[in-house]
Amino acid sequence: MKSVINSKKIMLIMITLLLFIPISVLLVWSFSRLWPSEALFPNKLGLRGWSYLLSPRSKVFSSLAVSLFISFVVTVLGLILSIPAGKALGQLNFPGKNIIEVLILAPIIIPTITIGMGIHIVFIKWGLADKILGVILVQLPLVLPYGVRIFASVFKALGEKWEEQAKTLKANVWQGFWYVVFPLIRPGIIGASILMFNVSFSQYFLTFLIGGGNVNTLPLLLFPFINGGDRVIASGIGLVFIIISLVFMFLLEKALGKGNDNSIGNFYYL
Amino acid sequence: MLDVILAGVTKKYKDQVVVDDISLKIGNGELLALVGHSGCGKTTMLRLIAGLSQPDKGKILIGGQESARLKARKREIVMVFQENLLFPHLNVADNIAFGLKMGGVSKKERVKRAQEMLNLVRLPGLAGRYPSQLSGGQQQRVSLARALALEPKILLLDEPLSNLDPKLRDELRDLILLLHRRFKMTTVLVTHDRDEAMMMADRIAVMYYGSLLQVGKPVDIYCRPVSSEVANLFGQCNYITGFLKGSEFQTEDYRFTVPVLKKGGRVEACVRTEHIKIIRPISDRPSGVVIEKKFSGGYSLLKVSLGGMNLIAKDDNLFDLHVGDRVGLDIDWPQVHFNQV
Helix, strand or coil: CHHHHHHHHHHHHHHHHHHHHHHHHHHHHHCEEECCCCCCCCCEECCHHHHHHHCHHHCHHHHHHHHHHHHHHHHHHHHHHHHHHHHHHHHCCCCCHHHHHHHHHHHHHCCHHHHHHHHHHHHHHHCCCCCHHHHHHHHHHHHHHHHHHHHHHHHHHHCCHHHHHHHHCCCCHHHHHHHHHHHHCHHHHHHHHHHHHHHHHCCCHHHHHHHCCCCCCHHHHHHHHHHHCCHHHHHHHHHHHHHHHHHHHHHHHHHHCCCCCHHHHCCCCC | CCCEEEEEEEEEECCEEEEEEEEEEECCCCEEEEECCCCCCHHHHHHHHHCCCCCCEEEEEECCEECCCCCHHHCCEEEECCCCCCCCCCCHHHHHCHHHHHCCCCHHHHHHHHHHHHHHCCCCCCCCCCHHHCCHHHHHHHHHHHHHCCCCCEEEEECCCCCCCHHHHHHHHHHHHHHHHHHCCEEEEEECCHHHHHHHCCEEEEEECCEEEEEECHHHHHHCCCCHHHHHHCCCEEEEEEEEECCEEECCCCEEECCCCCCCEEEEEEEEHHHEEEECCCCCCCEEEEEEEEEECCEEEEEEEECCEEEEEEECCCCCCCCCCEEEEEECHHHCEEEEC
8 A cells, every 4th residue: 555655656756857847947948048058057047038038029928918819719719619519429419420520620630731721722812811810710620629529528428417407497508508517517618728728829830821920929939939049038938838828727727616626526527 | 286198108219119109197196106127118208297308299288288399497397317416516505496596586585495495305404515415315305305496286206216225215205205295296206116116106107118007006006917017016926827717716737716706718817925825734725845945034935836836925934944845825816816818
């Protein structure tokens, strides 16, 4: 028994280290001035990276705002579309269900370049290219597979019995969803939101292609620095990335994970 | 309170007929038990009455009104599911008041009603608990309270006692009966437990693979089953086939004297285990050898080989009998039910 606990502890420490070593390298990089490749630690520390990033000319804040806006809208739209889609796939049987399941997954199977080029041409015709709306629309099919898959399994596990119970207790469809289904699928909403937000937040290629340089998101800002070899600034932006993702997760848990969650947690998940 | 009439109701799932042309009247304020093996369509019947499924054919009249297509929430019916389905994110009081909240009842009134209902099911003081903090029996009571809070005219119970241990089962059974007598709502109870059905129901409807075999008072179902399927569901039976003429019942090896019946010809006698009395072997009664004994506290089940047949008798352990002993059998013929075959 004791050895089991010990091995669990060791696993936990190893996973933590695996996650934290890359982050700590970023942290050291962002505060260094000179770090020759043969040195184990930087020769000189400095604030060049951070002072550049925090100054207005770096455009970190404006592109952060654009990124947050796009990812937030994409996540909300993604939820609105994937909850009913997941419910249909998880609980109903209809002809062509398998084909639809594959089609929804397609954006993560087929290389984004293939989809991106075609969509780009259409979006130019429709006047959606080089616009934030176009970027939001093109990111949507990319995040949907995650949301739909999660909600399909959540609704499958949940079954229709809860809604039926709500119905016989005289709830209409919306009341049934709001008071019964929504609280029960909350863990799924948290999981799907985090995934969809992060997929959207770190999207480079499609934003670059459809945004055409007019829509400057954080990944677009980051890329030239990685490419140009300025690791100090790239590390700084990388840290901003991680912090935003963590803050988003934290806020989401705060907003949705409230209440007595262990009662739901131990009841249909796992 | 309302009555329910099902007229020629048929329900299919894909190609399988689950409820097959059933016609049944459930009287006002009656407690009807729907009994049958699992998968016989009992729960589907409840779902049809509740409005959670729509029949493929036939009519459902609730209080004289055609309701087959009426939505579940428009019916004055509440269904309590087998797995009690208490909403895990709501505390007990909010669970009980859920239906009232959906109906737009004020918060103050809801709190009051929830407390009344909790007192009714004898769980005062648990209002603030969450379902995961309750025992199985308590959960089932809260589930019942939640249904009763809406003051339904018709209450549908789907195996409400099946997940409980025997002692809790007895308690809750008495509680349901008490509440039924007090509120007089028409109640349909689905169960596979014959004792539960016998003890609780005003009438029992026996289902078998989607069809209704027999509907009647518990005593009729027990004493006068229309077929061996019904008889089997309600207690253990010995089937003896033979020829009935006047007061003579002639089997392969024996001739019994029975009360004169209107029936005649080839019949099957359904002799319940408790209607065979074990006596000392005497010359004018059939006797056989005990070939198996199952002791069960207050009684034993003895399998007695009698000529070509084996009869099972419920013996109240008056004699210390063993396998191999020779015993006489005294069959209580007036209690025996004959079916034409």
